Amino acid sequence: MFSLLRSMWLTFLHAFHKRETIQYPEEKAPLSTRWRGRIVLTRDPDMGERCVGCYLCAAACPVDCISLQATQDETGRRYPEFFRINFSRCIFCGFCEEACPTYAIQLIPDFEMGEYNRQNLVYEKKDLLINGQGKYPGYNYYRVAGMAIGGKDKGEAENEREPIDIKSLIP
């Protein structure tokens, strides 16, 4: 009986506490920079697409909401022909970001993507691609990778030795 009265009193005292509610449209909850919201595709510093179409994100996706098709341009550089994320399936787990070897796909702290029409939640490459580097500025995959593309041969990447001439005996 006493505990009941005590709990009533304590509940009553809550009338003088500060309210916890965040009045959403006017004030926004502070989100950390690593908060997993909307998914974007980023570009490297010289504005080429980072995505190399390796399908790792699509493979890592638990709900299979990513679909893409890789192609190559005339210099041998790979890029996705189309890149489609169905956000009505997406669970914002961030596995695609973890799987991505080139920092191309990133989740940013923006969650306001409500739509009246389900079809509008299917984002194509034009919706996903941003003109920026996202969370990893200065990283350029083709400048550090040992792959030959137009304008860059093997051995010309950063921190890369010349390839060994396997035909000669001289080290």
Next chain:
Amino acid sequence: METASPSYLLIVGGVLFAVLNVAAGLIWMERRMLALWQDRYGPNRAGPFGLFIVLVDTIKLFFKEDWIPPFADKPVFVLAPAIVVVSVLMGFVIIPFAPGVVVADLNIGLLFFLAMSSMGAYSIILGGWASDNKYALLGAMRGAAQMISYEVFMGLALMGVVLLSGSFNLREIVEAQRGMWYVIPQFVGFVIFLIAGVAETHRLPFDIPEAESELIAGFHSEYSGMKFGMFFIGEYMGITLISCLVVTLYFGGWLGPAFLPPMVWFVLKTFVFISLFILLRASMPRPRYDQLMEYGWKILLPLTLLNLMVTAAIVLINK
């Protein structure tokens, strides 16, 4: 039966209007108060302080599809929600809101109220039975047992007041409290009546018939639209009725210092008790069904009888 003079019709209409509007406004008030005690804001977007939520809720209830399940017992199913509203509204008939502002100045006012609140049990039983749904039936059975058990000492708890004032007429009971409010000599009776009243309106600590976490929604699982709305409004009107009665019987009704009109005193006291009801809802866990019945029959009933006997003895000695 007196002739229907214009002033009398005004009283009847005024009481009806006030009660229905208070019941609707309680939807908003309860949500705001619960929010206050849970450190939230509650509805505060629609209109000033979210007051339009009442209007919007009402419109929604009116325009929702009023679906009667094909397996339900139709006439009884339709009748059940009406019984709640009618029985509670009839309960308001006897309450003196201010000197002269009473719909029916019955000499057996309290008995009439007890009879009407007993009628409320029918609506739960019939509603649960006509739904032809196991959960609804479970809720109805629980509700029936709870309401009938708590009815017993609800009536007995009031008898102390009747002994002290020597009348069943609520106006005379209020007049008899000019010297001292009955909450002081009849404190045990007041507490028991409050508990029984909460159980009678199947309000949250004792919301055994509804128990949304155990039985889907208890006896009104199958109801929708305005029929559900009637159960809903009936519950809020029941809260108002019990609060009005507590004020009338134990807190001197419209008596109070003269700087405010009597009606305002009554409304203020009633508002305090409605807030108490909501505070109970905010802070109490729901008892188990068998605990509820044991508590009623093994603790409250003996207490009530003891209170009644002691009161009667004191009244006799003072004579």
